[in-house]
Amino acid sequence: xxxxxxxxxxxxxxxxxxxxxxxxxxxxxxxxxxxxxxxxxxxxxxxxxxxxxxxxxxxxxxxxxxxxxxxxxxxxxxxxxxxxxxxxxxxxxxxxxxxxxxxxxxxxxxxxxxxxxxxxxxxxxxxxxxxxxxxxxxxxxxxxxxxxxxxxxxxxxxxxxxxxxxxxxxxxxxxxxxxxxxxxxxxxxxxxxxxxxxxxxxxxxxxxxxxxxxxxxxxxxxxxxxxxxxxxxxxxxxxxxxxxxxxxxxxxxxxxxxxxxxxxxxxxxxxxxxxxxxxxxxxxxxxxxxxxxxxxxxxxxxxxxxxxxxxxxxxxxxxxxxxx
Ligand code: ES4
Ligand code: ZN
Numbered sequence: 001x002x003x004x005x006x007x008x009x010x011x012x013x014x015x016x017x018x019x020x021x022x023x024x025x026x027x028x029x030x031x032x033x034x035x036x037x038x039x040x041x042x043x044x045x046x047x048x049x050x051x052x053x054x055x056x057x058x059x060x061x062x063x064x065x066x067x068x069x070x071x072x073x074x075x076x077x078x079x080x081x082x083x084x085x086x087x088x089x090x091x092x093x094x095x096x097x098x099x100x101x102x103x104x105x106x107x108x109x110x111x112x113x114x115x116x117x118x119x120x121x122x123x124x125x126x127x128x129x130x131x132x133x134x135x136x137x138x139x140x141x142x143x144x145x146x147x148x149x150x151x152x153x154x155x156x157x158x159x160x161x162x163x164x165x166x167x168x169x170x171x172x173x174x175x176x177x178x179x180x181x182x183x184x185x186x187x188x189x190x191x192x193x194x195x196x197x198x199x200x201x202x203x204x205x206x207x208x209x210x211x212x213x214x215x216x217x218x219x220x221x222x223x224x225x226x227x228x229x230x231x232x233x234x235x236x237x238x239x240x241x242x243x244x245x246x247x248x249x250x251x252x253x254x255x256x257x258x259x260x261x262x263x264x265x266x267x268x269x270x271x272x273x274x275x276x277x278x279x280x281x282x283x284x285x286x287x288x289x290x291x292x293x294x295x296x297x298x299x300x301x302x303x304x305x306x307x308x309x310x311x312x313x314x315x316x317x318x319x320x321x322x323x324x
Pocket of ligand 1: 017019054061085166167168194197245275
């Protein structure tokens, strides 16, 4: 089964590129850039990854990315991840990027975008790995900041596929970003939003109604609202589910308790993703394997889920045909 799952061509639709920063690279970049970290070793970094909720993770996630200073750092970060993903049988990666987190520490948007852009071109050439980029708005920051970021990103609009909405969900409902998402839509960009990870099903509904999203990131709490489930099923709305993330952030207590089997039973269109692989215990393949262990799914189920991701990916039709 492991061999089958590894060979299965997988598209990753929910990934934060800053969440691919492995402790080894974090230490190396801290050294290279003279950034001090509150850890003495790679082991100490790993030992700190004991999360109780989304916020406890976000605190370390924002601290970890402080070592990223130059375009070369962003290129190295993304290239290292693309290589690992390629080794797991991933053929397409859509990465969220959090520019506001970098701008806030004095790292220019150009630095981030040039570095990631170089890595994307190399991935295509060296690994035959296609990529997409999702400009994410930090939902715990003001809405006008998101709008300004989108305008500042004008030189990179051509390289963007979508806008997204991430960071602390509770208390930051989607509607706050309606204007920024409307502008993104006018620019021809697709739209995704984290909703129903820690937040209530109402946030999923709000993302559909006020942000006109093409996919919901996480969405696992939709089961608390049967009317919403019915709507998601009818619209064949894609949920990008991240099982190991949900486990590590204590959205679920045990993998066996994860709502995935019930979401599947409800007829929803699901994909399996890694979210922040360096922090949550593995990449896409590990997420597939965790589901196999917990739910005993057959090859057919995994074929379906991997197929859903290819169909829902932001990629040219010619590439989709190639991967089908
Ligand atoms: C995130 Cl797991 C998760 N949820 C919301 N925002 C995020 N940013 C990075 N990982
Ligand atoms: Zn996420």
